[in-house]
Amino acid sequence: xxxxxxxxxxxxxxxxxxxxxxxxxxxxxxxxxxxxxxxxxxxxxxxxxxxxxxxxxxxxxxxxxxxxxxxxxxxxxxxxxxxxxxxxxxxxxxxxxxxxxxxxxxxxxx
Amino acid sequence: xxxxxxxxxxxxxxxxxxxxxxxxxxxxxxxxxxxxxxxxxxxxxxxxxxxxxxxxxxxxxxxxxxxxxxxxxxxxxxxxxxxxxxxxxxxxxxxxxxxxxxxxxxxxxxxxxxxxxxxxx
Numbered sequence: 263x264x265x266x267x268x269x270x271x272x273x274x275x276x277x278x279x280x281x282x283x284x285x286x287x288x289x290x291x292x293x294x295x296x297x298x299x300x301x302x303x304x305x306x307x308x309x310x311x312x313x314x315x316x317x318x319x320x321x322x323x324x325x326x327x328x329x330x331x332x333x334x335x336x337x338x339x340x341x342x343x344x345x346x347x348x349x350x351x352x353x354x355x356x357x358x359x360x361x362x363x364x365x366x367x368x369x370x371x372x
Numbered sequence: 373x374x375x376x377x378x379x380x381x382x383x384x385x386x387x388x389x390x391x392x393x394x395x396x397x398x399x400x401x402x403x404x405x406x407x408x409x410x411x412x413x414x415x416x417x418x419x420x421x422x423x424x425x426x427x428x429x430x431x432x433x434x435x436x437x438x439x440x441x442x443x444x445x446x447x448x449x450x451x452x453x454x455x456x457x458x459x460x461x462x463x464x465x466x467x468x469x470x471x472x473x474x475x476x477x478x479x480x481x482x483x484x485x486x487x488x489x490x491x492x493x
Contacts, residue, residue, distance in 0.1 A: 266414070272401065305463060305484035306415070313385065349414070358422070359431075360482060362415040 264363075265289060268350050271366035279340050283366050285333040285350030293355040297327055297335045300347045300365065309335075309348070339368045374398065376485035378464050384491045385454055393449040393488045397466030404447050405467075405482060406439055410460040418462075421447060421470060454492045461487040 268285045276282050295312040312333055316325035323336040333350055350363040377396045385391050397404050406418040406430040415437055420440040441447040465482040
C-alpha cells in the first residue's frame with residue numbers, strides 16, 4: 263500500500279461546481295496533514311494545513327478522520343483559477359519529511 | 373520578501389556527465405530539503421539539512437547523488453555520471469523548522485523553490 267494515496271483524477275468540472283478530493287494515508291503515527299496546490303510546471307504551494315477535525319478557509323474545507331486515516335478537500339463554487347493539481351501531504355510524528363501523494367488534477371471549465 | 377531560488381531553471385546534459393544544482397533558501401530558514409519529481413510521480417524526498425547537524429541522506433537514490441550546504445545557507449545538489457532515469461524536476465524547499473513546545477509537533481511550513489528541470493539525453 264502506498265503511503266499516501268489520492269483519487270487518480272483528472273476531475274473536469276464546470277465553473278461554480280463543488281468538487282471533493284479524497285486521500286488516505288498508511289502511517290497511523292502521522293501527525294501533520296496538508297493540501298498543497300501545484301500549477302502546471304510550477305512548484306507546490308501550501309493551500310492549507312489540516313489539524314484535528316479539519317478547518318475551513320473561504321471556499322475550501324479540509325477534513326481529517328484519524329480513525330479511517332482519511333483526508334478530504336472540498337472546493338465550493340469552483341473558479342477557473344482553481345485549475346491545478348492538488349497534492350495530499352502527510353508528515354509523521356516528530357518528523358520533518360513530507361510524504362506526497364501523486365496529486366489529483368482539477369480542470370475547471372467555463 | 374524573496375522566496376527560495378534555484379538555478380539553473382533548466383539543465384540539459386548528456387548521459388555520464390556530472391551536474392550541479394543550486395538552491396538559495398529563504399533568509400533565516402534553518403531547514404533545507406531537496407525533493408525530486410519525476411513525470412507522473414509524486415515528490416520524492418532526497419535529503420534534509422538542519423542547521424549544523426549532520427544531514428539526513430536517507431532519500432538519496434544512489435551514491436551518485438550528494439549534497440552539501442555551505443555556511444548554513446546555500447545548498448548544492450550534485451549528480452555524478454548522470455543517467456537518463458535521473459531526468460526529473462529537482463525541487464528545493466526551506467523552512468523555519470519550528471516545533472510547538474507543548475505538543476512537540478513539527479508545524480513548520482516548507483516553501484518550495486521553482487525547481488530545476490533536468491533532462492539527461
